[in-house]
Amino acid sequence: MTSDTTSRRDAAAVPPIRDTAARRGSVFLSSHPRARLWLLLSAPLTWLVVVYIVALVALLITAFWKVDSFTGEIQIDWTLDNIVTVVTGSLYHVVTLRTLGVALAVTIIDIALALPIAFYMAKVASPRMQRILVIAVLMPLWASYLVKVYAWRSVLSGEGILQWVLNPFGIEGPGYGITATIMTLSYLWLPYVILPIYAGLERVPDSLIEASSDLGAKSWASIRHIVFPMILPAIIAGSIFSFCLSLGDYITVNIVGGASQMLGNLVYTNVGTANNLPLAAAVALIPIVIIFGYLFTVRRTGALDNL
């Protein structure tokens, strides 16, 4: 009787190792870290390379082909014509500069708006208020992108709320155009800039700021010399969002930009109306080169880990 309970208790303490396939797999994996790595990497890497890289490279190669002007079919005929057109065409210069200007303006406006909010959220607000503010910042992200652009279309329209507010002062609203595009894009990407900066500020320990003020630094000096260098990667991470997202946008410009075009529109018209994929691919190279340049420059700051 006693021995029976003892043996049962032993059985409970050390379950017998069953030689199942799962067990053998587990033993193999724990002794072969490289196999573990390959098992983890194979599926995602295959997916990303096959679906994305192959598609992207194929598109970029198309930039060196041309379209038969009669049939509209793509001819595999190596040529630099499209690249030359894009590099030398004045239309492309103007539109590239305009797009860059818009993306930079949006980024600067967003950082300027995001810094005080993120700072208030992370370092001043009570925990309860903090939670409410995070929700308040996140919620507009869930409203559809299109609906927000459309909302701005109605805000900025001639009979819209902005004109209604400005009327008593006798001021003319911006109407549709580049200013409207910059306003709308800044609005769209603001939460994406606030959140990384807020997260960055959360990681700055209060004790460091207190130490700085104990050592006699004024609040402004603490912010400049302690907080700012620590959150710079987070600010750059936020700027990646606003910059890259603005650079490729064409729908916002269509809806509130009036007649102005950005690089995205040129790509779109070349694919859609003109049915000239090679030229579209060549135009697409411009934002790709700019974005790669930007990512490469900021990589050293560690910003990519803050996205």
Place this chain on the structure above:
Amino acid sequence: MKLSRLSRGALATATGVVLFLVYVPLMVVLVNSFSTSQSLSWPPPGFTLEWWGKAFQSQGALEAVGTSLQVGVIATAVALILGTAISFALQRFEFFGRDAISLLVILPIALPGIITGIALNNFFRTILGVPLSIWTIVIAHATFCVVTVFNNVIARLRRMGTSLEEASADLGAGVWTTFRLVTFPQLRSALFAGGLLAFALSFDEIIVTTFTAGVGVTTLPIFILDNMFRPAQAPIVSVIAVVMILVSIVPIWVAQRLAGNEKVLR
């Protein structure tokens, strides 16, 4: 942090003003959904519930919601698997080309949607010769959703360390048991947050979707874009927007609760 009352006040005011400006356009949408004006003029000339009634009877809108849900759920599921696997690989192993892989994960979202869109359109139609359908949208969405899962999971793995897993292995648990009982519970909220973001990204995506959607496949953003400039349909778009904002409060609240429970002292 010690700040003068003046600068605290200034910060609070700045926050308040910006948040107010953020919500004005959304409020305009809310008001317009009850407005008798179809051209969305301000101030609204009158009050009506017509659009709310019509929106909930609109076959097109309901079908579009269904399609978007389907795409979002499948793409999120794929992104969760791929994103988790790749975060483990990059966080737990040192190997050549690690930086290249993390760039590869970010690329589909960092490059403009229109480039991803025409690249995939060309890939599916010309290279593979597959007709566009709902599945081509799913594949495209899963590709750029991996990054949100990856970001959340890798951040969690960095914080977790490996000591608990090593303890579990020392006590005799196999790879699967350790994952199921030790690793997964610690990852759960990160997976939830990443999956939520992936779903939101997919649900709202319009540009890549335009280029990868088959004929007759209408996701909610495509429906909205198609109907936005039709005067008879535009107020219905406002109703859909209001509903989406209201529904979104639930997952945000849940995510906040999860984050709050795990919060470390600041």
